[in-house]
Amino acid sequence: MICDDARNLHFYLGTHRANWIATAPPGVSLFLSHRVLRKYKTLPTFYDWPVPTRRARRRHVAIDSGAFTELSLHHQFVTTPEEYVAALARYDEVIELDWAAPQDWMCEPWMLAKTGLTVAEHQRRTVENFLLLTELWPQVSDAECPVMPVIQGWTVDDYLACVALYEEYGVRLAEDYELVGVGSVCRRQGSAEIGDIFRTLAGLDLPLHGFGVKLAGLRRYGRYLVTADSMAWSYAGRRTPTQCGSTRHKSEANCQVFALNWRNHVEAVAAEAKREIGQPDQLDLFPTPARAAHQRASRPAKQAAAAHPGQDDQLDLFAAA
Numbered sequence: 237m238i239c240d241d242a243r244n245l246h247f248y249l250g251t252h253r254a255n256w257i258a259t260a261p262p263g264v265s266l267f268l269s270h271r272v273l274r275k276y277k278t279l280p281t282f283y284d285w286p287v288p289t290r291r292a293r294r295r296h297v298a299i300d301s302g303a304f305t306e307l308s309l310h311h312q313f314v315t316t317p318e319e320y321v322a323a324l325a326r327y328d329e330v331i332e333l334d335w336a337a338p339q340d341w342m343c344e345p346w347m348l349a350k351t352g353l354t355v356a357e358h359q360r361r362t363v364e365n366f367l368l369l370t371e372l373w374p375q376v377s378d379a380e381c382p383v384m385p386v387i388q389g390w391t392v393d394d395y396l397a398c399v400a401l402y403e404e405y406g407v408r409l410a411e412d413y414e415l416v417g418v419g420s421v422c423r424r425q426g427s428a429e430i431g432d433i434f435r436t437l438a439g440l441d442l443p444l445h446g447f448g449v450k451l452a453g454l455r456r457y458g459r460y461l462v463t464a465d466s467m468a469w470s471y472a473g474r475r476t477p478t479q480c481g482s483t484r485h486k487s488e489a490n491c492q493v494f495a496l497n498w499r500n501h502v503e504a505v506a507a508e509a510k511r512e513i514g515q516p517d518q519l520d521l522f523p524t525p526a527r528a529a530h531q532r533a534s535r536p537a538k539q540a541a542a543a544h545p546g547q548d549d550q551l552d553l554f555a556a557a
């Protein structure tokens with residue numbers, strides 16, 4: 237599904253603007269929420285090519301289920317798995333999705349406080365939702381199911397327990413999936429633990445997707461990722477008065493020019509990291525028992541970017557630019 241050079245990190249630019257599917261430059265992959273796309277009766281398309289050539293020139297698009305927002309607002313899902321799968325089939329028919337996130341249950345402590353449930357229960361619901369979505373898919377589409385399994389947890393051991401839970405349910409993450417998401421990481425990008433989590437999971441030979449990466453996170457664990465998404469630029473853009481010359485917006489929160497400039501920063505960090513492939517990862521100087529138990533040879537694809545802990549995140553970078 238993801239036809240990029242396996243050695244490069246394939247980056248999906250997050251946006252609230254569905255029309256970017258049509259208007260962003262060729263080669264820019266997008267990450268859009270179901271909460272945005274569901275409002276469109278007619279979905280934007282990239283090039284209005286005849287159908288036989290559309291596949292070759294299509295826009296790479298991945299879908300966020302909007303799980304974080306739904307759980308934050310309602311402490312449960314109000315979108316049923318049947319509704320979500322039907323919506324995905326509609327998007328896939330027109331846009332041809334790279335992948336879609338499941339309706340997963342985040343394990344941040346403040347999310348557990350909202351639902352009143354345990355990490356183990358969030359993990360069980362996450363795995364069972366993935367299985368249900370993949371089971372429902374053939375009822376709505378003949379195409380390959382785009383739903384990506386997501387590992388949820390908070391500590392390294394939690395994530396390993398979630399991998400084991402998938403195995404118990406008969407899901408072989410490393411063997412059968414092109415991409416496996418790692419949840420509950422967006423809001424702790426600069427922490428040391430996050431690098432340990434990704435290194436441990438990559439050691440299990442899992443092809444990892446990083447949700448909501450920032451440059452600090454990309455430097456720390458980007459080398460373990462196959463794909464990543466982010467709309468960190470938009471949060472920075474909210475606080476940035478218009479600098480692109482447009483008279484149509486007051487801040488850069490939804491500006492494509494601003495977003496593409498930020499994407500260039502991401503590409504530069506990934507390219508810089510790629511030049512350092514083969515050099516030792518300084519974080520490996522501090523092994524943990526969990527990692528030692530699961531350490532295995534990494535796939536070449538995961539050497540896409542190197543870790544440079546302690547450097548400024550993208551907000552600081554942008555402020556300085």
Ligand SMILES: [Zn+2]
Nearest residue numbers: 480482488491
């Ligand atoms: Zn602008």
